[in-house]
Amino acid sequence: MRGTHGALLLGLAVLSVSAAPASADVRDGVDAWSRGAYGPAVAAWRSAATAGDADAQFNLAQAYLLGRGVPRDMPTAAEWFRRAALQDHAAAQAKFGLLLFDQGKRAEATPWLEKAVAHHEPRAQLVLGTMLFNGDGVARDWPRAYALLVRAAAADVPRASEVQAQMDKVIPIVERQQGLLLARDDEAAAKRPQLPIAPPPPAPVRVALASAVAPPSVARMQPARKPTQPPPAPVVASRGSWRLQLGAFGDAANARRLWTQTAASFPGANVSYVKAGVMTRVLIGPYPSRASASQACRAIRPCIAVNS
Incomplete structure (x- = not known):
């Protein structure tokens, strides 16, 4: 990282030869x-x-x-x-955009990277997300930058988890929450497996970006508004393969702080702190089914039901 906002630097990977020929x-x-x-x-x-x-x-x-x-x-x-x-x-589209980016032609690269991201291409997500974080040839947009890096890291793109961990140290938690909601919506549009069933959240609100911001306290996370008719309490089972992922953090202390702030919303649930590269995931459960896990997800946002 370097500069006022901790600008991120990337090395570009080569895409493989097409394995789905048409002739x-x-x-x-x-x-x-x-x-x-x-x-x-x-x-x-x-x-x-x-x-x-x-x-x-x-x-x-x-x-x-x-x-x-x-x-x-x-x-x-x-x-x-x-x-x-x-x-x-x-x-x-992704490869052409990456070549232009590597040549320093940011304005020419951006529309091709955007097209590739619209096709859910993970390497383009990594590069465009980094550009949006740095304000490199595009307007700085930290929520969307974080959303793209979360998706690239989930696809195991080299360096994506490392870049996401660097963003965790700079982007305020409110904007990271917005990014997670954007990532969830985009993954649903891509029809990825193991997506949450909970109702979609309201559209994220863009936040005016200031100068360098210190890493925020997870205590700022706000629970979702209570519905008019509270749903029945989610069932936590002694056995089950479904858990809720409440977040992933480069700093393990932030992962534990998150559970301290949210444990009351998940009575009877157990918490696990699972390392995934440089990130620490906060998983709670177990729940006997995807439906019960998704119901429990409604207690707080962001939250994703995963089959572990």
Whole structure:
């Protein structure tokens, strides 16, 4: 981290060759590539790419990027990525945006990263989230930055958990809560497994961002408003595979402080502090079913029902 807001720095990873070919030529190229026959793979992809096949264009771009079967040629790689991206190829949109970002062309990179994020591409989530945190070529937006990093970390993108942990030290908890709610809504839109069933929260409110902010106390977390007709108390079982994740923190002390502040909302539940890389997850339960866990989730937000 560096600078007033602790700017985050990234190294960009290379995307793999497409494994879902759309034509016989692309399939033949993938088979050849997997055998290490890079020249025949490139020959198979080139004809399909010239004919407009987006998968072939993406794979041919990878060959030029890596210098396998053809001389390494970054401008040619970028051009083939661009052609595939124009056909709404999510991986190509992400890769083209990442190449532009790596070249310092932030304004040109942003729309392609946004397109890739709309397709739920996790590497684009990592880079765009970092840009939004730093205000690097885009307006600073910490809630959305945090939401994108939570999703990238959940997808096990290299460095995403580390970057999220750095954000935990700077972003106030109110804005992290907003980010978690945004992440939950976006994951629901992506139809990911193990999503909470609880009713969607109200739209998050954008917060005006000030200068550097010290790490906030978790005690500022506010419980959700009580419904007019309180639901019956959730059932906590002696056995069960369902638990509630109340948050994940880079500082384990904050994880324990969160439970101190919220334990009264979950009578009879047990708490576990589970390490996930550099993060400490707060899990409570067990609950006998997803329905009972989701019902308990209504006691406080953010909260996610997970099958552990």
